[in-house]
Amino acid sequence: MAYSSSNGSSSSWTPKQNKLFEKALAVYDKDTPDRWQNVAQAVGGKSAEEVKRHYDRLVEDLTYIESGQAPLPNYKPSGSNSRGLAEGQR
Template sequence: MASNSLNNNKESSSSWTSMQNKQFEKALALYDKDTPDRWKNIAKVVGDKSAEEVKKHYEVLLEDLRRIESGSVPIPNYKSTASSNNIIDEENRLLKYLNQKL
């Protein structure tokens, strides 16, 4: 089942704080795929991560996205509230951004 792969990915990314993930997202927008030393620059923004760890985190994120888009992982049916709508909007924005990078 695909969730096993996602669980493994979660384990490898569990040492990332929510702040580091937010900094990672912002740095991805700042340093695109054509930026020299992209992973090194993103690692500096994130802090306490190597360029290799940052690149691996990105690869895991892309793999999760591919699995979700292929239908291997069901998207949860969230109850609609004002705060969950904001979360869904943010997720959609990130998915759109990542799709542009593929």
């Protein structure tokens, strides 16, 4: 399985839609009747099928990350600027 957040999808999600999606998931839990319709309505511009697919992909991503198969990002050391110099070394 490939890390799906790097794969293309049939529908793109804006940062605003992702934030609305996260908030809606907090409101409409797995026991909520018509959960995906409610989440889709809260997000706007997405069908119930699209939000369910988006959720399933996020679950797959989490499983992949938690299994240790996802590469770790290459973060810069803290306390350095864009040239890699600590504040006192400029």
